Amino acid sequence: MSHYYDDQDLERFQEIGQYRPDLYDNFMNYYQGVMAAGALTVREKALIALAVAHAVQCPYCIDAYTRVSLEAGSNLEEMTEAVHVAAAIRGGAALIHGLQMQHAAAKISI
Amino acid sequence: METFAPFARTLEHLGYHDFRAAQVQTLQVNLGWRCNQSCKHCHLAAGPDRPEMMAPDTVEEILRVAARWSIPVVDLTGGSPELHPRFEYLVRGLHRLGVRILSRCNLTVLLEPGKEHLPGFFRDHGVELICSLPYYQEEMVDRLRGPGVFRKSLEALRRLNRLGYGQQDSDLKLHLMYNPAGAYFPPEQGALQARFQQELERRHQVRFHQLYTLLNMPIGRFKHYLQQSRNYEGYMGKLAASFNPDTVAGLMCRNLLSVAWDGRLFDCDFNQALDLPLLAGLPQYLKDFDLPTLAGRRIHLGDHCYGCTAGTGSSCGGKLAAE
Numbered sequence: 001m002s003h004y005y006d007d008q009d010l011e012r013f014q015e016i017g018q019y020r021p022d023l024y025d026n027f028m029n030y031y032q033g034v035m036a037a038g039a040l041t042v043r044e045k046a047l048i049a050l051a052v053a054h055a056v057q058c059p060y061c062i063d064a065y066t067r068v069s070l071e072a073g074s075n076l077e078e079m080t081e082a083v084h085v086a087a088a089i090r091g092g093a094a095l096i097h098g099l100q101m102q103h104a105a106a107k108i109s110i
Numbered sequence: 111m112e113t114f115a116p117f118a119r120t121l122e123h124l125g126y127h128d129f130r131a132a133q134v135q136t137l138q139v140n141l142g143w144r145c146n147q148s149c150k151h152c153h154l155a156a157g158p159d160r161p162e163m164m165a166p167d168t169v170e171e172i173l174r175v176a177a178r179w180s181i182p183v184v185d186l187t188g189g190s191p192e193l194h195p196r197f198e199y200l201v202r203g204l205h206r207l208g209v210r211i212l213s214r215c216n217l218t219v220l221l222e223p224g225k226e227h228l229p230g231f232f233r234d235h236g237v238e239l240i241c242s243l244p245y246y247q248e249e250m251v252d253r254l255r256g257p258g259v260f261r262k263s264l265e266a267l268r269r270l271n272r273l274g275y276g277q278q279d280s281d282l283k284l285h286l287m288y289n290p291a292g293a294y295f296p297p298e299q300g301a302l303q304a305r306f307q308q309e310l311e312r313r314h315q316v317r318f319h320q321l322y323t324l325l326n327m328p329i330g331r332f333k334h335y336l337q338q339s340r341n342y343e344g345y346m347g348k349l350a351a352s353f354n355p356d357t358v359a360g361l362m363c364r365n366l367l368s369v370a371w372d373g374r375l376f377d378c379d380f381n382q383a384l385d386l387p388l389l390a391g392l393p394q395y396l397k398d399f400d401l402p403t404l405a406g407r408r409i410h411l412g413d414h415c416y417g418c419t420a421g422t423g424s425s426c427g428g429k430l431a432a433e
Binding site: 070071073075076 | 296298301
């Protein structure tokens with residue numbers, strides 16, 4: 001393998017269930033339950049998943065939830081906004097840790 | 111090398127060893143492949159320069175068959191059917207016969223010079239319109255159907271709305287047809303219809319009755335795109351993997367017969383595009399139309415039929431199975 005990520009691997013997801021299939025089955029039941037329509041629609045959940053995929057920078061999830069979002073009727077404007085939400089939260093998370101920096105500096109500063 | 115079972119074998123496993131039509135409820139008439147648009151997904155590769163147009167004798171034959179066999183529904187398509195010189199003559203004749211007339215309209219043709227009267231003509235002859243509008247935003251529509259198509263389509267829809275088409279409780283039926291702008295499946299029809307209605311009303315003050323979702327068939331220009339973009343194998347594999355047995359009983363070929371511009375008969379417009387004629391032994395031309403023989407005919411199947419059975423199914427009338 002010449003690179004770490006192979007897009008064909010997404011279709012092989014179930015091979016993780018080769019060992020401890022009970023855990024895999026539990027995960028899949030939970031996953032499918034989470035992503036099914038509930039108080040939020042499938043489309044809304046797909047946009048959340050797309051944002052999270054970018055936050056965790058998972059190329060498999062980005063591939064998968066780009067397709068799911070389009071197949072749920074979302075458009076690139078909405079999907080881009082979802083990515084910006086991820087970027088904003090990640091950026092905000094970095095900035096709020098600036099207070100940690102200030103606290104740490106205060107501890108060792110006169 | 112295909113990685114999925116042939117469609118006919120998939121049906122055999124379901125018990126359909128001899129897949130047949132149930133009736134001929136609808137005669138879908140393709141008046142020609144000429145169109146004022148050249149959509150990237152068109153299964154017929156229709157466009158302004160296509161010479162294929164139905165001959166006047168064949169138009170007469172449509173009227174004769176509709177009358178002789180009391181065909182309940184005639185569904186006019188193309189190309190852009192309105193560009194056929196005898197389109198209005200045919201509609202008037204069908205209207206006199208009391209046939210329910212559906213016409214598939216690309217909307218922008220209604221703004222072409224000499225065609226501005228068509229909305230009123232449709233209204234006066236009770237024509238139900240099924241209009242192509244693959245999204246409620248300009249970018250996606252123009253990417254699929256050509257620059258400027260979205261804005262022109264909205265103008266055409268407003269003209270139709272002003273005549274009563276698409277208005278709540280109106281008998282002047284105006285439906286929209288969605289298809290994806292790429293190698294992916296259509297959204298859930300009900301949810302997308304609600305968004306279309308909300309967005310078109312809010313942004314553009316445009317109304318319609320129902321939204322039909324249609325999956326892009328892997329033939330014609332769309333197949334070319336799939337191959338060029340290296341999506342063909344993945345798309346076909348996903349179609350086959352998404353086969354839904356609940357769609358089979360309602361497949362449009364079971365209730366519809368397609369008439370090509372040259373008078374030949376096909377099980378559907380897609381078979382027409384692929385030149386897959388009715389099976390041997392059946393009448394092949396409109397002039398030989400015989401309802402008892404054609405109503406229960408065996409269907410000419412191909413692997414493209416997976417396009418009608420994937421997920422909630424796909425047809426000229428939208429989805430086929432529950433969501």
